[in-house]
Amino acid sequence: MEFRERKSIYLQIADIIIERIINGIWEEEQRIPSVREMATEMQVNPNTVVRSYNYLQSLGIIYNRRGIGYFISFDARKKALEIKRKEFTREKLPEIFKEMTLLKIPIYEFEELYKRYISKDNI
Amino acid sequence: MEFRERKSIYLQIADIIIERIINGIWEEEQRIPSVREMATEMQVNPNTVVRSYNYLQSLGIIYNRRGIGYFISFDARKKALEIKRKEFTREKLPEIFKEMTLLKIPIYEFEELYKRYISKDNI
């Protein structure tokens, strides 16, 4: 695991977990790796994973059973999609749209690039 | 001027300047406000404006005449568009596309939101 983006590592880990939940790789009510296990998997200090888990818990996406470990909430998928969608439409879209108008990038160019991206992704 | 986004203030100011250049509000070879004036306008620490100007200078969008002030480069508009476009397609688009596939946001929804954005913007 390498963390190249400028985004902080603990948020990138949170994103990976959210992705796994949305994609059904991790099921609801399932136990997720312990802090130490996850730290090993991600090649990161346990404290960093603690931050990720805390963050996801504050969003209600995971919860904790004392002395046992962290579990995915029963409605985690729904919640995660909601939160991510909100984030996307409220924060990212306006920024994108602003840039597209500034740079005069027409919608069909965007579409084309998107199709190319998807086809690359599916190979 | 309020800077509430997570993006750093000096980059936000740089963006504002680029916007003014691309939109023709500021002409090429024109002198731009001094650091202090800009700091007052933006309600920001002068050091922050210094960083913005340095950044734009490193991109070749503005240049400095010692003792006189900062000026917009003769090809600033072209350069700015180039840089911004590269940034957009190389860094932002992949991120957006990834999220759109994760959140299963279809291209037509994107289009629709974009149209709505444009019509709002033009009011």
Place this chain on the structure above:
Amino acid sequence: MEFRERKSIYLQIADIIIERIINGIWEEEQRIPSVREMATEMQVNPNTVVRSYNYLQSLGIIYNRRGIGYFISFDARKKALEIKRKEFTREKLPEIFKEMTLLKIPIYEFEELYKRYISKDNI
């Protein structure tokens, strides 16, 4: 049985037992459920029940006959009331009082809420 409070589970179980003793549901000198039985009833790890029993034993509220099981002490009720009362007046009350003054909650509001609580409880 769900243990969602921040208080540790073994203390919550101890509280439940104390409650049963004070309310006369469990009589003095009576044998209480074995660790395993209690663990099943509470849906909890047996080790957790062991801690609860150890704790109650250290308070002199229950005692152990080797190979037979745990029993309620002959003076358990009196002891339990004493201990709980001390705990309440020495630890909890000062904390409550501090908050009531900080939040400017007048005594009559407290009274009212208490009355409402009792009437609900007796339904």
Place this chain on the structure above:
Amino acid sequence: MEFRERKSIYLQIADIIIERIINGIWEEEQRIPSVREMATEMQVNPNTVVRSYNYLQSLGIIYNRRGIGYFISFDARKKALEIKRKEFTREKLPEIFKEMTLLKIPIYEFEELYKRYISKDNI
């Protein structure tokens, strides 16, 4: 500063700050001590203060100006009172009431102790 309670230090620090806000010792929109200053005042590791500040920020009681420091929100007092009151009535009161009925502590005893507490406090 000594932290004797079983509550974690970072939450105790948060409580102290909330207290100062409610009591008007710190005004709204006022800058609060930097992380390092607070750490020195509280005789605590800066990271611990970071946690306190993060917590208070997540509650909307303080906010951050990049590179400048933390400030008390314009509606911090109202928010703090709301949050604390909710906490008190939803979490602490039921617990207290339950104990009072279990231990058969009459309301007048509670009142009396409260009056004694207040008079002590005012000496």
Place this chain on the structure above:
DNA sequence: GTGGTCTAGACCACC
């Protein structure tokens, strides 16, 4: 100067 993040290592209560 400011906060934000990360690592390393420790200790604790709890299950």
Place this chain on the structure above:
DNA sequence: GTGGTCTAGACCACA
């Protein structure tokens, strides 16, 4: 074994 907290110290971007 689990997570929670705290310390120490470091580096970074930012104003």
